Amino acid sequence: MSVQDLTMVEAVNLALHRAMAADESVVCLGEDIGVNGGVFRATVGLQERFGEQRVMDTPLAETLIAGASIGMAASGLKPVMEIQFMGFIFPAFEQLITHAARMRNRTRGRMQCPLVVRAPFGGGIHAPEHHSESTEALLAHIPGIRVVIPSSPRRAYGLLLSAIDSPDPVVFLEPKRLYRVQKQPLADDGERLPLDSCFTLREGQDVTLITWGACVRETLLAADQLQERGIAAEVIDVATVSPLDMATLRQSVIKTGRCVIVHEACRSGGIGADIAAQLAEQAFDYLQAPIQRVTGFDTPMPYFRQEQWYLADADDICAAVKAVMDY
Amino acid sequence: MSVQDLTMVEAVNLALHRAMAADESVVCLGEDIGVNGGVFRATVGLQERFGEQRVMDTPLAETLIAGASIGMAASGLKPVMEIQFMGFIFPAFEQLITHAARMRNRTRGRMQCPLVVRAPFGGGIHAPEHHSESTEALLAHIPGIRVVIPSSPRRAYGLLLSAIDSPDPVVFLEPKRLYRVQKQPLADDGERLPLDSCFTLREGQDVTLITWGACVRETLLAADQLQERGIAAEVIDVATVSPLDMATLRQSVIKTGRCVIVHEACRSGGIGADIAAQLAEQAFDYLQAPIQRVTGFDTPMPYFRQEQWYLADADDICAAVKAVMDY
Amino acid sequence: MEPVMQTVRYLDDQGHTCQELPLWAHEMEPLLECYRWMLLTRQFDQKAIALQRTGQLGTYPSSLGQEAIAVTLGLAMEPDDVLVPYYRDHGTQLIRGCGMKDILLYWGGDERGSAAGPQQDFPVCVPIATQCGHAVGAAKALQLQGRSQAVACTLGDGASSKGDFLEALNLAGLWQLPVVFVLNNNQWAISVSRQKQCAASALALKGMGAGVRSVQVDGNDVIAMFDELTQALEAARAGQGPTLIEAISYRLSDHTTADDASRYCPQEELQQAWKKEPVARLKRFLTSQGAWTEALEQKWLEHCQHTVNSAVQHYLEYSPQLPEAMFDHLYEDWPTVMEDQLQAFAERRQRRLGE
Amino acid sequence: MEPVMQTVRYLDDQGHTCQELPLWAHEMEPLLECYRWMLLTRQFDQKAIALQRTGQLGTYPSSLGQEAIAVTLGLAMEPDDVLVPYYRDHGTQLIRGCGMKDILLYWGGDERGSAAGPQQDFPVCVPIATQCGHAVGAAKALQLQGRSQAVACTLGDGASSKGDFLEALNLAGLWQLPVVFVLNNNQWAISVSRQKQCAASALALKGMGAGVRSVQVDGNDVIAMFDELTQALEAARAGQGPTLIEAISYRLSDHTTADDASRYCPQEELQQAWKKEPVARLKRFLTSQGAWTEALEQKWLEHCQHTVNSAVQHYLEYSPQLPEAMFDHLYEDWPTVMEDQLQAFAERRQRRLGE
Ligand SMILES: Cc1ncc(C[n+]2csc(CCOP(=O)(O)OP(=O)(O)O)c2C)c(N)n1
């Protein structure tokens, strides 16, 4: 099996090709995903290969895309719907919350709703208004929906295949800032990665850095810098932000006694709050300093000239680590 | 000025009457709010008194209700829109999140968006599916929107008047379980209550109980029971769940060293997580036990035959208090 | 300039034929079947309301006056068609094999009510018009799989104002999906009248902007409804695309048991509407044809009463779900990472039941 | 059965009149004004694209080929009318007094771009079709306040599939609101063609289901557009209710600078479309009437270039917002309870700038 160097968006594309080839019931739908191959090229080649019936350009209507996907999913298909940018997912909320999340629970198992919602999210690519949001916390608050966020080509490939396999509805958020920054050697071996599991990307004894999505990159950078200062940081990519694999996070924090959580979304009501609250409860006797959160501010993502002020960088993370080390 | 004994829903109605009488630019719109007076009678008498132009029954379309309200608000009116049940607010999300929350920020102050979204919320009245949700955390995660939740007739009256005064968009959630359980003597004196402030309903030294909405009732009950056992609980009604008045909460927890947070919504991603995370950080050196949360479970609100299993009661709260006292 | 819709009808308010009947309606048996189901539906509704009044059922939406729509739809559908209902289709659900007990369970606050019925049928849908998206998705699935089945999606006049319906209608026309939208125009969306919902002279005109064949039908005329539904469903199954049927009827009851229509519904209008209701109308026709008698009616009503009563008995005796059932089926398997929730629940249960 | 829409047009593709012109179009000055604004808009678009290509502007949506729609709307509106635009209305914005510098600021990633323009006009709207709700709300406000102003709301063909538009259209018809919907049917929604968006033969047919007067107009014919817009706006101001105008045009550019239309747009179709574009068409007509010459054209183009260049200069030299500006105007006053956010920001700023 040939190994190729792939970017994250290419890895997404590879996983879609594989899933569609393996299972006729997998279909894709969304805006501009067909002949155009998606505005980020994530669906390139799919319509050519699998036809217009299975790779569907829809009218411009996100409520409809979600509603139709639910209808398909409950009728034996496995729809992978694309929301062009996460900032445009809100019209789909009623469908996702009142139906996708509940269809099996409501019918006591008679109907399933195995759909995947793919959406590029996050800032940092100098996009116009509404093209840079990170509102994963909203969906993570909805029981019944799994929310998965890859942060490398390899994890994008393995997690997307698992998301498509999953009989539960999965929201799969792709940090577009990472779409093309890094290539990884990847074989199209179909290897799945587990949902429900955090990934420990780097081990360390001194402090636990918890993050996901595009912030994984800055956090790893920060860990490098900390290393130079003699601080060994453990870096955990949460990856599936709902439901949360607290065991891995808890064990790490019990080990290190110190924790910094990094995310791009605004602070209040972010998933960082949830993790911090649980860790503060579950590792109460082990914490040597208050958990710090490095996040966006409680404002809309500013337009791109100022977005660097909203986005945390490695220095911001290091500063927070310093605070917990010095506490 | 005559003082009347009013229920919470009557207090809401009184505040609406007062606001509409005082300011011509206040208008109400929603489904069944006109001749029917609202399915909970909150808007009774308004259309008769102020006419169909200012009290508008809309077509059945929540996206439209929100969109039109934003258009009105940006054009000099002060719309008070009703969402019939919070379970039906999701079609309004795109409008509230991408526009109401941002219109002033986006136009650098040129346009305002002074609207109020009223919605009954929460369970406990044996309603059908989707009529019992508590998803206040979703809106609390959106910078630019204030989320206010009264828990008594007096606070409903004073906070609603402040919400209508506010030049910011306010989501005003009315715990329908409390609509008619209690009467309070109320004069139509126009007295506002501050947004941005918690209300300390009961003082105590031993433990801080933090809650809002319908759970205030159970929490006060629990505080009574705890009193009998010699535990003096401080009970705080958060009231404005976004933005959060952390100072009041922090001071109380610093004083008591122990904290239990009670809410009806599911646990993960609930506002309790946010409060707990902040308190664990800000009162780190004062906490004598991990903060406990007494909440709904991470499932949809079950249909009404089982909803009592989802809703926390005074015993559940007392049990959590016992845990923090015994820690 | 606005095109005028003709309302299809065969029986006038008095039950006299007002145009040549379709061939199938020359036989009495199909019409008798409709009639019997309408009576049964009405009996069921009455009983459900009585249960609610006595605290044995939750909020319940009666279909009084609109039984012809539900029943003709149920009878026009093939067993392997897909029903995507809203919440006022008890007649259709019953015909498709959903038990009365199950319908009562649902409105009695028990999730198991939606476990019943044909595997492919969708459950009762409460968020208005959202089912329309599901219907086009299900229809697309059938189209893709090369099946010749149809999807029937019901909705109310209020629902016709909500984007979900309009977006789905557009897709149905665009992709020529095998779906029939049955719009129960019962003149009210709770307290909002048809006139306050839409300025178009017919709601069926909404099909025009979506390229969907549309027809307005007297929804209290069983013959017209059954005929149009059969044609539309056959067209769908034959790959000839979607149809929108606006069925004109009237809600003779409160919106639900939680509503009091006397607050907003003009008394004379209601009285007028009673003169057009579908059961009496069909009865007059059947009687005039010698196909129905008071004796048959009494016998059938007794049968209905018996059926309903034993279903109610079954419902009332049905053992409750376990409290922990709320966790079931939410995920395919309860995620291990969420076991602390089960633990917390077990503690709550222990505390409350001492078990 | 489906009603056929006639497309209103006065000038054919070659700029010849194809029916008797409205009276106002016998004068050349209004048409010259349109023409000059169209050229200016086109020059501005070109410059904006050039700025984007050189990293001095963000993603930008050109209005190439659709200038007639934007310009006639701008000229047909009264200053105190309300514009509720989408994002491809640069021509209209310019005419209404929004500076080129401001438009560039907006697309250059600076919020201050939306501070400009008439007080009552809405800012550029990115979430598709959401502006339609605002338009009916604004129109209701005018109606309530007894004002005789009109609201003009623009949207694309793609937007016509989204519930927001359809719900708003319904309300406009229902409440007879003073609003004109101007649907720029440029045949594409990014890569999705008009045919893949809706099966109806005309998007204007969507007005039928809402009881809204609707008309399909050749959107590249300045005379037809200005005439229909003027009538519709006057009707709105006079309390005669809303109008939906479907303006048939063609997007001659990429969707935005982030798009590559060659991936999906058939080359011949594009070539055909160039033959119908509005600027050349009006120029031929004006020239044939002796109202325009190459010399005038050159002079005007120089003027345009000068105007655009000095606006660009202004834009490029405009001092940036302070970093903390992101907190401004979010709340009327920054809530004291959120001061820790400002504190955290100050620390970040201090760390990064050492200030
Ligand atoms: C999205 C949404 N908004 C509001 C409601 C509350 N509600 C329930 S039924 C109803 C009226 C529906 O009217 P119509 O569509 O005509 O159906 P009918 O009940 O008359 O059969 C409303 C507003 C809801 N269930 N869902």
Ligand SMILES: Cc1ncc(C[n+]2csc(CCOP(=O)(O)OP(=O)(O)O)c2C)c(N)n1
């Ligand atoms: C709700 C929403 N979904 C998706 C997008 C992404 N998007 C931006 S423009 C566009 C196509 C719009 O087409 P149309 O309405 O025809 O307007 P045009 O750009 O052709 O003028 C899409 C899908 C968006 N901005 N908003």
Ligand SMILES: [Mg+2]
């Ligand atoms: Mg109705």
Ligand SMILES: [Mg+2]
């Ligand atoms: Mg377009």
